[in-house]
Amino acid sequence: MGKNIAVITGASSGMGMEFAFQIDCLYTKIDEIWLIARRKDKLTELAKMLDTKTKIIPTDLSNELDLQALSLFLQEENPKIRILVNAAGLGFMGEFRRVPMKEQLSMIDVNVRALTELTWLCLPYMPKNARIIQLASSAAFLPQKNFAVYAATKSYVLSFSRALSEELRKNSIYVTAVCPGPVDTAFFPLAGKYGSALAFKELIMVPADKVVKKALYDSHKKKQMSVYFLPIKAFQIAAKLLPHRFIFFIMRFLK
Numbered sequence: 116m117g118k119n120i121a122v123i124t125g126a127s128s129g130m131g132m133e134f135a136f137q138i139d140c141l142y143t144k145i146d147e148i149w150l151i152a153r154r155k156d157k158l159t160e161l162a163k164m165l166d167t168k169t170k171i172i173p174t175d176l177s178n179e180l181d182l183q184a185l186s187l188f189l190q191e192e193n194p195k196i197r198i199l200v201n202a203a204g205l206g207f208m209g210e211f212r213r214v215p216m217k218e219q220l221s222m223i224d225v226n227v228r229a230l231t232e233l234t235w236l237c238l239p240y241m242p243k244n245a246r247i248i249q250l251a252s253s254a255a256f257l258p259q260k261n262f263a264v265y266a267a268t269k270s271y272v273l274s275f276s277r278a279l280s281e282e283l284r285k286n287s288i289y290v291t292a293v294c295p296g297p298v299d300t301a302f303f304p305l306a307g308k309y310g311s312a313l314a315f316k317e318l319i320m321v322p323a324d325k326v327v328k329k330a331l332y333d334s335h336k337k338k339q340m341s342v343y344f345l346p347i348k349a350f351q352i353a354a355k356l357l358p359h360r361f362i363f364f365i366m367r368f369l370k
Protein backbone atom coordinates (compact mmCIF):
# COMPACT_ATOMS: atom_id res chain seq x y z
CA MET A 116 0.00 0.00 0.00
CA GLY A 117 1.04 3.58 -0.70
CA LYS A 118 1.22 6.82 1.23
CA ASN A 119 -0.80 7.78 4.32
CA ILE A 120 -3.67 9.86 3.06
CA ALA A 121 -6.41 12.05 4.52
CA VAL A 122 -9.38 12.42 2.16
CA ILE A 123 -11.58 15.47 2.78
CA THR A 124 -14.74 16.31 0.84
CA GLY A 125 -16.23 19.78 1.04
CA ALA A 126 -12.70 21.12 1.44
CA SER A 127 -13.36 24.33 -0.50
CA SER A 128 -15.33 25.94 2.33
CA GLY A 129 -16.47 25.93 5.94
CA MET A 130 -15.90 22.86 8.06
CA GLY A 131 -14.26 20.80 5.31
CA MET A 132 -11.65 23.52 4.88
CA GLU A 133 -11.21 23.73 8.66
CA PHE A 134 -10.63 19.94 8.81
CA ALA A 135 -7.87 20.42 6.24
CA PHE A 136 -6.18 23.12 8.38
CA GLN A 137 -6.40 21.12 11.61
CA ILE A 138 -5.34 17.78 10.08
CA ASP A 139 -2.41 19.62 8.46
CA CYS A 140 -1.32 20.88 11.92
CA LEU A 141 -2.08 17.84 14.06
CA TYR A 142 -1.50 14.70 11.97
CA THR A 143 2.22 14.53 11.34
CA LYS A 144 2.00 10.98 9.95
CA ILE A 145 -0.24 12.02 7.06
CA ASP A 146 1.83 12.24 3.86
CA GLU A 147 -0.83 13.80 1.66
CA ILE A 148 -4.23 15.44 1.99
CA TRP A 149 -6.68 14.89 -0.86
CA LEU A 150 -8.96 17.89 -1.23
CA ILE A 151 -12.32 17.28 -2.88
CA ALA A 152 -15.00 19.81 -3.96
CA ARG A 153 -16.24 21.39 -7.19
CA ARG A 154 -14.42 24.75 -6.91
CA LYS A 155 -10.85 24.09 -8.02
CA ASP A 156 -9.74 27.71 -7.39
CA LYS A 157 -10.72 27.47 -3.70
CA LEU A 158 -8.95 24.12 -3.33
CA THR A 159 -5.81 25.55 -4.97
CA GLU A 160 -5.84 28.54 -2.59
CA LEU A 161 -6.24 26.18 0.37
CA ALA A 162 -3.45 23.87 -0.81
CA LYS A 163 -1.02 26.82 -0.82
CA MET A 164 -1.76 27.42 2.86
CA LEU A 165 -1.05 23.83 3.97
CA ASP A 166 2.36 22.36 4.87
CA THR A 167 1.33 18.79 4.04
CA LYS A 168 1.45 17.78 0.38
CA THR A 169 -1.96 17.86 -1.28
CA LYS A 170 -3.83 16.47 -4.25
CA ILE A 171 -6.59 18.65 -5.63
CA ILE A 172 -9.45 16.57 -6.93
CA PRO A 173 -12.19 18.77 -8.43
CA THR A 174 -15.31 16.63 -8.22
CA ASP A 175 -19.04 17.17 -8.46
CA LEU A 176 -20.25 14.60 -5.95
CA SER A 177 -23.74 14.69 -7.43
CA ASN A 178 -22.34 13.45 -10.74
CA GLU A 179 -22.02 9.68 -11.08
CA LEU A 180 -19.28 10.02 -13.75
CA ASP A 181 -17.17 12.09 -11.34
CA LEU A 182 -17.61 9.40 -8.69
CA GLN A 183 -16.53 6.75 -11.18
CA ALA A 184 -13.43 8.82 -11.98
CA LEU A 185 -12.70 8.98 -8.25
CA SER A 186 -13.03 5.21 -8.01
CA LEU A 187 -10.51 4.73 -10.86
CA PHE A 188 -8.15 7.24 -9.24
CA LEU A 189 -8.25 5.21 -6.01
CA GLN A 190 -7.41 2.03 -7.94
CA GLU A 191 -4.43 3.73 -9.62
CA GLU A 192 -3.06 5.33 -6.44
CA ASN A 193 -3.77 2.42 -4.07
CA PRO A 194 -3.54 4.77 -1.07
CA LYS A 195 -3.54 3.99 2.64
CA ILE A 196 -6.48 6.15 3.76
CA ARG A 197 -5.95 7.00 7.42
CA ILE A 198 -8.79 9.53 7.63
CA LEU A 199 -11.86 10.08 5.51
CA VAL A 200 -13.85 13.23 6.26
CA ASN A 201 -17.19 13.45 4.44
CA ALA A 202 -17.93 17.15 4.94
CA ALA A 203 -19.52 18.02 1.59
CA GLY A 204 -23.15 18.82 2.04
CA LEU A 205 -25.89 21.34 1.47
CA GLY A 206 -29.36 22.26 2.64
CA PHE A 207 -32.30 24.33 1.42
CA MET A 208 -34.78 25.70 3.93
CA GLY A 209 -38.37 26.47 3.08
CA GLU A 210 -41.71 24.75 2.75
CA PHE A 211 -41.28 21.41 1.00
CA ARG A 212 -43.66 22.30 -1.85
CA ARG A 213 -41.90 25.64 -2.49
CA VAL A 214 -38.33 24.35 -2.85
CA PRO A 215 -37.74 23.11 -6.42
CA MET A 216 -37.39 19.35 -6.79
CA LYS A 217 -33.92 19.78 -8.36
CA GLU A 218 -32.68 21.37 -5.11
CA GLN A 219 -34.45 18.75 -2.95
CA LEU A 220 -32.77 15.96 -4.87
CA SER A 221 -29.36 17.68 -4.76
CA MET A 222 -29.47 17.35 -0.95
CA ILE A 223 -30.13 13.63 -1.25
CA ASP A 224 -27.45 13.23 -3.94
CA VAL A 225 -24.66 14.90 -1.98
CA ASN A 226 -25.62 14.39 1.68
CA VAL A 227 -26.75 10.77 1.30
CA ARG A 228 -25.78 9.15 -1.99
CA ALA A 229 -22.27 10.57 -2.42
CA LEU A 230 -21.41 10.17 1.28
CA THR A 231 -22.47 6.52 1.12
CA GLU A 232 -20.65 5.82 -2.13
CA LEU A 233 -17.45 7.56 -1.13
CA THR A 234 -17.37 5.70 2.17
CA TRP A 235 -17.81 2.40 0.29
CA LEU A 236 -15.13 3.31 -2.26
CA CYS A 237 -12.59 4.33 0.38
CA LEU A 238 -13.11 1.44 2.81
CA PRO A 239 -10.94 -1.14 0.96
CA TYR A 240 -8.03 1.29 1.31
CA MET A 241 -8.46 1.90 5.04
CA PRO A 242 -6.05 0.09 7.37
CA LYS A 243 -6.54 -0.72 11.05
CA ASN A 244 -6.99 2.34 13.24
CA ALA A 245 -8.28 4.44 10.35
CA ARG A 246 -11.00 7.00 11.02
CA ILE A 247 -14.18 7.98 9.19
CA ILE A 248 -15.73 11.31 10.12
CA GLN A 249 -19.22 11.92 8.74
CA LEU A 250 -20.83 15.35 8.90
CA ALA A 251 -24.38 14.79 10.11
CA SER A 252 -26.15 17.57 12.03
CA SER A 253 -28.29 18.23 15.08
CA ALA A 254 -31.07 18.24 12.46
CA ALA A 255 -30.66 14.45 12.62
CA PHE A 256 -32.19 14.37 16.13
CA LEU A 257 -35.69 15.48 15.13
CA PRO A 258 -37.77 15.96 11.96
CA GLN A 259 -37.77 19.66 11.03
CA LYS A 260 -40.58 21.46 9.28
CA ASN A 261 -39.31 23.82 6.55
CA PHE A 262 -36.07 21.84 6.46
CA ALA A 263 -37.72 18.46 5.96
CA VAL A 264 -35.52 16.84 3.33
CA TYR A 265 -32.30 18.18 4.83
CA ALA A 266 -33.16 16.87 8.31
CA ALA A 267 -34.11 13.51 6.80
CA THR A 268 -30.76 13.28 4.97
CA LYS A 269 -28.93 13.98 8.21
CA SER A 270 -30.96 11.34 10.11
CA TYR A 271 -29.75 8.95 7.44
CA VAL A 272 -26.12 10.01 7.94
CA LEU A 273 -26.39 9.54 11.70
CA SER A 274 -28.11 6.16 11.48
CA PHE A 275 -25.79 4.90 8.73
CA SER A 276 -22.67 6.07 10.58
CA ARG A 277 -23.63 4.47 13.88
CA ALA A 278 -24.43 1.15 12.23
CA LEU A 279 -21.17 1.29 10.26
CA SER A 280 -19.28 2.10 13.43
CA GLU A 281 -20.61 -1.12 14.99
CA GLU A 282 -19.79 -3.14 11.84
CA LEU A 283 -16.26 -1.84 11.51
CA ARG A 284 -15.26 -2.15 15.16
CA LYS A 285 -13.97 -5.68 14.43
CA ASN A 286 -11.72 -4.19 11.71
CA SER A 287 -10.48 -1.49 14.13
CA ILE A 288 -11.85 1.26 11.90
CA TYR A 289 -13.68 3.95 13.85
CA VAL A 290 -16.61 6.05 12.61
CA THR A 291 -17.73 9.32 14.18
CA ALA A 292 -20.91 11.17 13.20
CA VAL A 293 -20.54 14.90 13.85
CA CYS A 294 -23.81 16.57 14.86
CA PRO A 295 -23.39 20.33 15.16
CA GLY A 296 -26.12 22.92 15.52
CA PRO A 297 -25.77 26.10 13.45
CA VAL A 298 -22.15 26.77 12.45
CA ASP A 299 -20.82 30.01 11.01
CA THR A 300 -19.95 28.98 7.43
CA ALA A 301 -21.25 29.62 3.91
CA PHE A 302 -23.96 27.01 4.56
CA PHE A 303 -26.79 29.30 5.75
CA PRO A 304 -26.55 31.98 3.02
CA LEU A 305 -27.17 29.23 0.42
CA ALA A 306 -29.69 27.42 2.64
CA GLY A 307 -31.77 30.59 2.88
CA LYS A 308 -32.41 30.85 -0.87
CA TYR A 309 -36.09 29.78 -0.52
CA GLY A 310 -36.86 30.38 3.16
CA SER A 311 -35.27 31.59 6.35
CA ALA A 312 -34.01 29.86 9.46
CA LEU A 313 -35.57 30.29 12.87
CA ALA A 314 -34.09 33.56 14.16
CA PHE A 315 -32.74 31.90 17.32
CA LYS A 316 -30.33 29.88 15.15
CA GLU A 317 -28.21 33.06 14.94
CA LEU A 318 -27.97 33.13 18.74
CA ILE A 319 -26.52 29.65 19.00
CA MET A 320 -24.23 29.81 15.97
CA VAL A 321 -20.68 28.63 16.73
CA PRO A 322 -17.37 28.95 14.86
CA ALA A 323 -16.29 26.09 12.59
CA ASP A 324 -12.87 25.62 14.22
CA LYS A 325 -14.44 24.70 17.59
CA VAL A 326 -16.74 22.07 16.04
CA VAL A 327 -13.88 20.56 14.03
CA LYS A 328 -11.48 20.50 16.99
CA LYS A 329 -14.03 18.57 19.05
CA ALA A 330 -14.82 16.25 16.11
CA LEU A 331 -11.15 15.33 15.69
CA TYR A 332 -10.80 14.79 19.44
CA ASP A 333 -13.92 12.59 19.59
CA SER A 334 -12.74 10.66 16.53
CA HIS A 335 -9.38 10.12 18.23
CA LYS A 336 -11.28 8.82 21.26
CA LYS A 337 -13.22 6.43 18.94
CA LYS A 338 -16.56 8.04 19.84
CA GLN A 339 -19.57 7.28 17.66
CA MET A 340 -20.94 10.80 17.94
CA SER A 341 -19.51 14.27 18.36
CA VAL A 342 -21.83 16.95 19.67
CA TYR A 343 -20.33 20.35 20.38
CA PHE A 344 -21.93 23.06 22.54
CA LEU A 345 -24.17 22.69 25.59
CA PRO A 346 -27.45 23.93 24.01
CA ILE A 347 -27.06 21.33 21.23
CA LYS A 348 -26.36 18.56 23.74
CA ALA A 349 -29.48 19.69 25.65
CA PHE A 350 -31.45 19.53 22.39
CA GLN A 351 -30.12 16.02 21.74
CA ILE A 352 -31.26 14.86 25.19
CA ALA A 353 -34.66 16.58 24.85
CA ALA A 354 -35.21 14.95 21.44
CA LYS A 355 -34.43 11.58 23.03
CA LEU A 356 -36.53 11.97 26.18
CA LEU A 357 -39.52 14.11 25.20
CA PRO A 358 -42.35 13.08 22.88
CA HIS A 359 -41.64 14.65 19.48
CA ARG A 360 -45.24 15.86 19.28
CA PHE A 361 -44.58 17.99 22.38
CA ILE A 362 -41.37 19.49 20.89
CA PHE A 363 -43.19 20.23 17.61
CA PHE A 364 -45.87 22.04 19.64
CA ILE A 365 -43.27 24.23 21.43
CA MET A 366 -41.47 24.95 18.16
CA ARG A 367 -44.67 26.31 16.58
CA PHE A 368 -44.25 29.32 18.89
CA LEU A 369 -40.59 29.98 18.00
CA LYS A 370 -40.09 32.41 15.15
Ligand SMILES: NC(=O)c1ccc[n+]([C@@H]2O[C@H](COP(=O)([O-])OP(=O)(O)OC[C@H]3O[C@@H](n4cnc5c(N)ncnc54)[C@H](OP(=O)(O)O)[C@@H]3O)[C@@H](O)[C@H]2O)c1
Binds near residue numbers: 124177206300302
Ligand atom coordinates in the same frame (compact mmCIF):
# COMPACT_ATOMS: atom_id res chain seq x y z
N1 LIG B 1 -23.08 25.18 8.80
C1 LIG B 1 -23.96 24.57 9.58
O1 LIG B 1 -24.71 25.21 10.31
C2 LIG B 1 -24.02 23.06 9.63
C3 LIG B 1 -24.61 22.48 10.75
C4 LIG B 1 -24.67 21.09 10.83
C5 LIG B 1 -24.15 20.32 9.82
N2 LIG B 1 -23.59 20.92 8.72
C6 LIG B 1 -23.05 20.03 7.68
O2 LIG B 1 -21.64 20.19 7.67
C7 LIG B 1 -21.15 19.94 6.36
C8 LIG B 1 -20.25 21.10 5.94
O3 LIG B 1 -21.05 22.26 5.85
P1 LIG B 1 -20.44 23.72 5.96
O4 LIG B 1 -21.18 24.41 7.03
O5 LIG B 1 -18.98 23.67 6.00
O6 LIG B 1 -20.99 24.32 4.57
P2 LIG B 1 -20.26 25.10 3.39
O7 LIG B 1 -19.29 26.10 3.92
O8 LIG B 1 -21.38 25.59 2.53
O9 LIG B 1 -19.44 23.96 2.63
C9 LIG B 1 -20.09 22.96 1.89
C10 LIG B 1 -19.06 22.20 1.10
O10 LIG B 1 -19.72 21.16 0.36
C11 LIG B 1 -19.22 21.16 -0.96
N3 LIG B 1 -20.23 20.68 -1.90
C12 LIG B 1 -21.53 21.03 -1.98
N4 LIG B 1 -22.11 20.44 -3.05
C13 LIG B 1 -21.15 19.67 -3.64
C14 LIG B 1 -21.11 18.84 -4.79
N5 LIG B 1 -22.18 18.65 -5.57
N6 LIG B 1 -19.94 18.22 -5.10
C15 LIG B 1 -18.84 18.41 -4.35
N7 LIG B 1 -18.81 19.18 -3.24
C16 LIG B 1 -19.95 19.82 -2.91
C17 LIG B 1 -18.88 22.63 -1.26
O11 LIG B 1 -17.88 22.71 -2.26
P3 LIG B 1 -18.09 23.29 -3.75
O12 LIG B 1 -19.21 24.28 -3.69
O13 LIG B 1 -16.75 23.88 -4.10
O14 LIG B 1 -18.39 22.07 -4.55
C18 LIG B 1 -18.32 23.08 0.08
O15 LIG B 1 -16.94 22.79 0.15
C19 LIG B 1 -22.37 19.73 5.47
O16 LIG B 1 -22.59 18.35 5.33
C20 LIG B 1 -23.50 20.35 6.26
O17 LIG B 1 -24.73 19.74 5.96
C21 LIG B 1 -23.51 22.27 8.61
